Amino acid sequence: xxxxxxxxxxxxxxxxxxxxxxxxxxxxxxxxxxxxxxxxxxxxxxxxxxxxxxxxxxxxxxxxxxxxxxxxxxxxxxxxxxxxxxxxxxxxxxxxxxxxxxxxxxxxxxxxxxxxxxxxxxxxxxxxxxxxxxxxxxxxxxxxxxxxxxxxxxxxxxxxxxxxxxxxxxxxxxxxxxxxxxxxxxxxxxxxxxxxxxxxxxxxxxxxxxxxxxxxxxxxxxxxxxxxxxxxxxxxxxxxxxxxxxxxxxxxxxxxxxxxxxxxxxxxxxxxxxxxxxxxxxxxxxxxxxxxxxxxxxxxxxxxxxxxxxxxxxxxxxxxxxx
Numbered sequence: 358x359x360x361x362x363x364x365x366x367x368x369x370x371x372x373x374x375x376x377x378x379x380x381x382x383x384x385x386x387x388x389x390x391x392x393x394x395x396x397x398x399x400x401x402x403x404x405x406x407x408x409x410x411x412x413x414x415x416x417x418x419x420x421x422x423x424x425x426x427x428x429x430x431x432x433x434x435x436x437x438x439x440x441x442x443x444x445x446x447x448x449x450x451x452x453x454x455x456x457x458x459x460x461x462x463x464x465x466x467x468x469x470x471x472x473x474x475x476x477x478x479x480x481x482x483x484x485x486x487x488x489x490x491x492x493x494x495x496x497x498x499x500x501x502x503x504x505x506x507x508x509x510x511x512x513x514x515x516x517x518x519x520x521x522x523x524x525x526x527x528x529x530x531x532x533x534x535x536x537x538x539x540x541x542x543x544x545x546x547x548x549x550x551x552x553x554x555x556x557x558x559x560x561x562x563x564x565x566x567x568x569x570x571x572x573x574x575x576x577x578x579x580x581x582x583x584x585x586x587x588x589x590x591x592x593x594x595x596x597x598x599x600x601x602x603x604x605x606x607x608x609x610x611x612x613x614x615x616x617x618x619x620x621x622x623x624x625x626x627x628x629x630x631x632x633x634x635x636x637x638x639x640x641x642x643x644x645x646x647x648x649x650x651x652x653x654x655x656x657x658x659x660x661x662x663x664x665x666x667x668x669x670x671x672x673x674x675x676x677x678x679x680x
Contacts, residue, residue, distance in 0.1 A: 362627040365620050369634035373416060376641040380412040384648055410540045413547075415641035418535075418599040419609060421550045423636020425592040426610025427617070427629050428557055432567045432585060433493050437669075439610050440596040443496060443589065444503035448477025449600050451507045454514040454527045463542050466530070467601045471546075474597035477503050482586060496589075532656035533604035535644045546598040553595030554633065557588070561626050564588055568624070607658045608665025609639050615668070639664070 381404070382388045388408065392400040429438040440446055452473015456466035484499035518524040540547075557564070566579045567588065574581050600606065613636035614628075621628045643660040 362621055362631070366627065366631055366634065369631055369638065373634055373637045373641065376638055376645065377412050377416050380415060380641055380645055381408045383645055384408065406539060410538050410543060411535045411644065412641065413540075414535055414538050414543065414602060415644045416637045417547070417550050418603055418606075419613075419637035419640030420633035421554055421595045421599045421636070422606065422609040422640065423613030423617075423632040423634070424554050424557055424629060425596050426636070427614035427632040428564055428588060428592045429610065430614055431564050431624065432588060433497065434568055436615065437611065440593070440600075441500075441504060443481045443500040443593070444477035444507060445474045445593055445596050446600060446605055447504045447507035447511070449474035449597060450531055450605065451510040451514065452476070453530045453601070453604070454511050454518075457523055457526045457530065458514055458518055463537065464544070467542060467544075467546075470530075470601035471597050473507070474601065475593065477507050478590070478593045478597075480506075482589070496585075529656075530604045533600075533606040533658040534647070534654065534656055535603055535640075536648075536654055538602055543602060546602055549598040550595050553591055553598070556591045557595070558626065558629060560588055560591070561629055565624060603640075603657070605658060606640065606643075606661055608661045608669075609636050612636075612639055612661075612665050612668055 382390075384403075384407075386399075386403050388400050388404055393404050425440060426438075429440060429442060430436055432438075433442060435442075449470045450473070453466055453470035455473065456469030460466065460469055481496065481499045481503040484502065485496040488495040515524060515527060518527060563579065563584055566574045566577060567581065567585055569577075571581050596610075614632040616635050617628045617631040618624065621631060639661060640657070643657045643664075646660045647655045647657045
């Protein structure tokens with residue numbers, strides 16, 4: 358890794374470590390290092406049952422969203438691509454709503470959300486395979502159709518929900534929050550997310566091949582259809598596992614890769630890793646603000662959207678000037 362990229366990675370890693378340390382101690386119930394080390398019962402309980410799991414999810418989940426955002430943008434050759442381009446987020450929302458209405462317990466809702474995300478993506482890719490050309494545009498159109506279907510299912514589930522309890526729970530989940538997670542509820546996601554990120558890092562060269570024109574990629578020996586399917590499914594596993602725990606978190610997968618590319622000016626492995634580190638910084642920092650600025654906890658997406666919406670407008674105007 359070139360020297361300037363090593364410096365950027367070290368700076369991002371340091372920022373993430375500082376934010377993670379702050380996340381462990383900042384909140385409505387104040388924690389102190391001396392209180393935890395001395396074994397004070399309430400401080401130790403809050404640390405392990407609330408703060409540690411929440412911080413871990415912010416770091417690991419943000420890293421995953423940054424890495425997968427980089428992959429989606431590269432594979433689809435679209436700077437505005439996101440996981441919902443193939444229906445991940447909308448499928449997760451419908452799955453979570455189903456879990457809230459018909460199942461019991463946070464773990465069941467998480468599993469239902471995960472299943473909804475994977476189901477939406479499998480349906481999207483199955484529809485795309487009906488077109489033998491296997492073009493990116495076909496996958497995008499299939500994703501739009503699946504997104505519309507999932508939104509219809511979500512709307513129907515909302516209509517059957519109890520307005521005072523279930524509907525509020527569905528809306529709160531959709532807004533996104535790291536509140537209420539625990540090591541036990543994270544369960545298999547803690548295994549799926551790192552494995553997904555590791556696999557995407559190892560397949561980085563193959564991902565870059567998919568950024569070429571399909572004819573060029575085939576001339577270089579890439580089995581474009583199978584390669585794209587495998588990489589998208591691997592990225593989907595990570596995203597689905599993350600948002601099944603956090604709810605919908607806007608813009609992290611858009612902001613982090615763009616910021617990394619602006620800093621490194623390329624698409625190499627160091628940029629992929631930097632995307633993950635910046636994603637962890639964004640999600641952990643947004644969660645810190647969400648639980649610190651108001652009398653009650655605010656949705657994390659409120660802060661990621663405040664950062665992401667101006668950045669999205671900047672991308673649009675920048676693209677317009679370059680045309």
